Each structure stands twice: as C-alpha cells, then as structure tokens.
Amino acid sequence: MTVTALPRVPYTGTARDAELEHWRAVARRVADALAADALARDRANAQPFAEVRLLREAGLLDLLAPAEFGGAGGHFETAFEVIRILAAADGSISQLLAYHYINQSSIAFYAPAEAQAAWWRRTVEERWLWGDSVNPVDPALVLTREGAGYRLNGAKRFSTGSGVGEVIVVNAQVEGTGELLAFVVPRDAQGLEIVDDWDYLGQRLSASNSLVYRNVRIEPADVLGPVTDEPVSTLLTPGIQLAFANFYVGIAQGALERGKQILLGRKNAWFLSAAETYSQDPVFQRTVGELKARTAAVAALAEKLGRRFDALLSLAGAVTQPQRAELAVAIAELKVVATEAGVEVANRVFEVTGSSSTQSGVGLDLFWRNVRTHSLHDPVDYKKIEVGAYFLRGESQPLSLYT
Template identity: 90%
Template sequence: MPRVPYTGTASEAELERWRAVARQVAGTLAADALARDRANKQPFAEVQLLREAGLLELLVPAEFGGAGGHFETAFEVIRILAAADGSISQLLAYHYINQSGIAFYAPAEAQADWWRRTVEGSWLWGDSVNPVDPNLVLTREGDGYRLNGAKRFSTGSGVGEVIVVNAEVEGSGELLAFVVPREAEGLRIVDDWDYLGQRLSASNSLVYRNVRIEPSDVLGPVTDEPVATLLTPGIQLAFANFYLGIAEGALARGRQILLGRTNAWFLSQAETYSQDVVFQRTVGELKARTAAVAALAEKLGRRFDQVLGGAVSQPQRAELAVAIAELKVVASEAGVDVANRIFEVTGSSSTKSDVGLDLFWRNVRTHSLHDPVDYKKIEVGAYFLRGESQPLSLYT
C-alpha cells in the first residue's frame, strides 16, 4: 500500500515564497510567449527555467532533497504561470501529478529511492496515459516486461527526462504504472503536436517497439484505493487553476490594451475607452466572475491537502471529486468566456497578430476540450440529486 508523504497545509510563508518565484518565472515567460508559441519548438529552454527556479522539486518531500511544499502552493504556481504562458503551466501541472505517482502508486519501501532519483536527475516527468487511446501491449518477459504500441497526447514526453506510462499486463488484468526514460531503446517520440493552442506542452505521440521494462522501472499497480485515486481529482484541480490563470492573464492584457487607448468611441460621452461605462461594465462582469472562480479554487487547493493528509474514505474521495468537478465547470466556462469577450473591450485593433491577445483564447479553448465539461456537469448533478458517483477513471 502506498504511503502518501504529504502532511499538513501550506503556511503563508510557503505560499508567499513560491508566489514570488512563480511571478518572476512568469515575467520571463511573458516577454516572448507569443514568439515562442509561433516557433512551436520543443520547450527545453523553458523547462530549464523551471528547473533553475526550483519549481520541479516543489512537491518533493524535504527529507529527500525537495522543497517539501504542498499541493495548494503548486496549484497557485500553476495559476500564476498560466497567466503568462498556458503551455508551460500545463507542462508543470502534469509534472506535479506525474511525479506524485511516486506517492500514489509506489509502495512505502520504494518511495525514498524514487524521490532521490528524481531530485538527483532534476527530472521533469512527462506522461503517456491517455485512457481513450489504449493502444499499448505490456507482455511479461522474465522478471520484467516488454512494451509495444502507440499513444497520442503524451504531455511532456518531448522534453521530460522520464515518462509515466499506464498499461495492463497482457492476460492478467493488472494495470501497472511504470516509468520509461525519454532515451529508452525502442521508444520513438513523434514530433507531431501542432494544434490550435498549448503548442509548447510537448504533447507528442509516442511509439513503443519492444521497450524493455525492468522491475525497477515499475512504480506500482493502479488500484482503486481511495487515497491512490486522488490523483485524478488532483489533475482536474490543476486544470481548473490554469484555466483560471489564463482568464486572469487575458484580463490583465486586456486592461493594458484598454488603458493604452487615448481616444473613445465616437458616440461615447467619455474621453477614453477605459472611462466609458459600456466597457467598464463588461470588464467588471468578467473580473467578478474570475474572482469568484479564484475564491473556489483557493478553497479547494487547501481542502485537497487536508483530505490527502488524512485517512481517506471512499465517501470523502467522492465528495472532493464532485467539489472539484464544480470548479472545473465554472473555470472552463469562465476561462473560455473571458478569453473570448476581452476582445469586445479591446476592439478590432487587438486582433492584430503581434498583439498576441489570441494566445489566451487559443490555449484555453484547446485544453478545455481535454474531457467534455458537460460530463462534469452530469457528475455534479447526479451526486447532488441522487448521491451517485461516477465510475473511477482517469477522468472522474
């Protein structure tokens, strides 16, 4: 049984420390986010920026050389980075969840070695677990396994030192989580991630041809233990935070554009666009919605740590998952709406290519399709009306 090493909740000092780090990194990313998005290159330099800032080890327990931070802090970091660069925020969000597979899947006696190795190698953890693309075959071979098949949408795989894979052992029904180095023999990374947004998330396709999986590569079985299944609500909470961050980034950029305009609409009685009540009303509506989502996100970030640090029952897990689904619904809709409607107050000139306002909409529109938000609404409604939980999965 895994021993989850996370305890307690974040202090204000911890939060402030990492907020400051995240803001500094976000400032660097914001300076050329649009140019990097258009270049669509694998984000090795961006990962190095995260590494040098200490962000890759934020959630690693202090006893193994990490920062000993909390998920609440990690979620805030994700949100701050998303306001500058949604792709790199996604990379880091997935890294935190993938890396925490050590806690959720590995037996207690194996965790120390995994934590030390991730710190010593300064690993970024990618993944290859897309459950709607289960084209993998894991075959026993001696004391290990051979992996064959292909997988799309493998976030971080293009730049991560290691890649977490989930696959069922052929003929056994056992689902294992294991780790494949990016340079593993037989692994081919297909540089085919060319989508509307989140272009630097390194979400490539992977092809496995007789990749050897040693016993030491296995994190552990993927089980339905309540504490182990918290990984899924965790990543949904991460998603909501970077949708929120993108909305906040779009608002900040829109404000900058609006305040920079020295004239007003010809029918307006105001001297400038920012003084026009029509535009103030729209901005006020979008800002208020974003603030409400932020309040819920902050509340659930702390609650996630509180639940994770105790003995987790199935009812507790179900209640938390639904609460996070509620956040996912409002964060998805607010993110897309804010990133879209900010153009209403910045006008046609803000659609000029070098303004870059479209980057926020492209990013949130792309990732908000990760899993249908309508099914999150059903999850919330079924639980509220009948106390029914959705079947356990990597989406629920």
C-alpha cells in the same frame, strides 16, 4: 482493479503563509520571463527545453518533493497557485508544469512506502521533469511479461511533457492478467520513438507528442506499482482536474491583464460616448467588471479546494471512498465554472479592446487559443452530469482517469 492499501503518502498538513509567499514570488519572476516572448515562442512551436531549464533553475520542479529527500517539501495548494500564476503568462508551460506535478506524485500514489524514498531521491538528484503517456481513450498498449520484467508495444497520443521530460509515466495492463501497472520509461529508452507531431491551435509548447513503443524493455525497478482503487491512490485524478481548473483561471487572469493594458492604451472613445477615453466609458467598465468579478470568484473557489485537497491527502490510507467522492464532485464543480469562465473571458476581452487587438502581433488571441484547446481535454458536460447526479441522488461516477 485490485485493492491494495498504501500505508502512507509523504504529504502532511497544509501550506503556511511563508511557503505560499515564497513560491508566489518565484512563480511571478518566472512568469515575467515567460511573458516577455510568449507569442514568439508559441509561433516557433519548438520543443520547450529552454523553458524547462527556467523551471528547473527556479526550483519549481521539486516544489512537491519531500524535504527529507532533498525537495522543497511544498503542498499542492502552493503548486496549484504556481500553475495559476504561470498560466497568466504562458498556458503551455503552465500545463507542462501542472502535469509534471501530477506525474511526479505518481511516486506517492502508486509506489509502496518502502520504494518511495529511492524514487524521490532520484527525481531530485537527477532533476527530472516527468512527462506522461496514459491517455485512456487511445489504442491500448500491450505490456507482455518477459522474464522478471516486461516488453511494451503500442502507441499513445497526447503524451504531455514527453518531448522534453527526462522520464515518462506510463499506465498499461499486463497481457493475460488484466493487472494495470504504472511504470517509468526514460525519454531515451531503446525502442521508444517520440513523434514530434504536436501542432495544434493552442498549448503549442506543452510537448504533448505522440509516442510509439517497439519492444521497450521494462525492468522490475522501472515499475512504480499497481493502479488500484484504494481511495487515497485515486485522488490522483481529482488532483489532475484541480490542476486543469487552476490553469484555466490563470489564463483568464492573464487575458484580463493583457486586455487592461490594451484598453488603457486606447486614447480616444467611441463617437457616441460621452466619456473621453474607452477606459472611462461605463459600457467598457461594465464588461471588464463582469469578467473580473467572475474570474475572482472562480479563483477563490480554486484556492479553497487546493487547501481541501491537501487536508484530505494528509489522511493517507485513512481516506474513505465517501470522502474521496465528495471532494471529486467539489472539484468537478470548479472544473465546470473554471472552463466556462476561462473560455468566456478569453473571448469577450476582445469586446473592450477593439478590432486593432486582433492584429497578429498583439497576441491577445494566445489566451483564447490556449484555453479553448485544453478545455476540450474531457467534455465539461460530463462534469455537469457528475455534479448533478451526486447532488440529486448521491451517485458517484465510475472511477477512471477522468473522474
């Protein structure tokens, strides 16, 4: 990768209370709507066009778009909290929005300053949802120079949002030069096949389809810019990991809330218990208390790092590699505990809700299926190694789309 300094990113300062409160209220309204039929929609496993309309109408797609270009001018801390709130109701749609925020911000991380205004105006005016096709462990795409532009061939799996997004961010190396470019492909581009094959255990409405590119034309105007190792540009990856951690926490919070409803609905008690109801039994109170406390601690760490992310991002081209590395490791720490808390809470909540809560119509399993599926995105053990290597020896992992 080549080093190209970006003069600025269009993000400044940190979120104020009024901003946070406004978008929390918006997110809760959307979450309530999603929660009403989350299980039925999960079972239908249809492309989430209706859910995207709900996000769009609520103004959530443009939360991070700069106000000067028609967006809400919000901060990542706010976006991460929105992700967390939505995940408590529907992990799939939370993932869809989380990836949109990161993909849309490719404008800031990859496009030169003089080109950003046009991109921001288009995404706001045309109300785009941004999908992606950047999975680095999949077979490589072939980007061949042709005249002033390029031709794209190949395939990618796990392309979140591609089934419903108006545009798709793609990363590919230029054949013969090794230059890695980020560019945008419309969902209806000639030669692009969207394979409707996302049929997995969880996150079923994340529109994470496979894509096949057959001589797709990439014009110069479609190119955002080169993917570089300039420090502020590489903050995109810690941002992705921070988004993941937030929806793991949100899923844990949702599982706890649903478990609470079920537990309070149990009118009797275990026959050996002196309590009148299960919710009054210290055994069940202890389990719930343990899971609640752990989730609250991880949520507090997520909130702290959301603000730190905005603060560092505000430095733009002045961000140093040591600053970037320190924040990336702090986010890796969060990723470890958020993954473990999310999976544990979504699993152990069944201990207090009883065998009847495993009925298919109850839907408590949806939280576990969602967090278990996405938590396998990249091995959490390597995040532990990342944290340990930095703590013991000050060593940072090589830059990648995972670190």
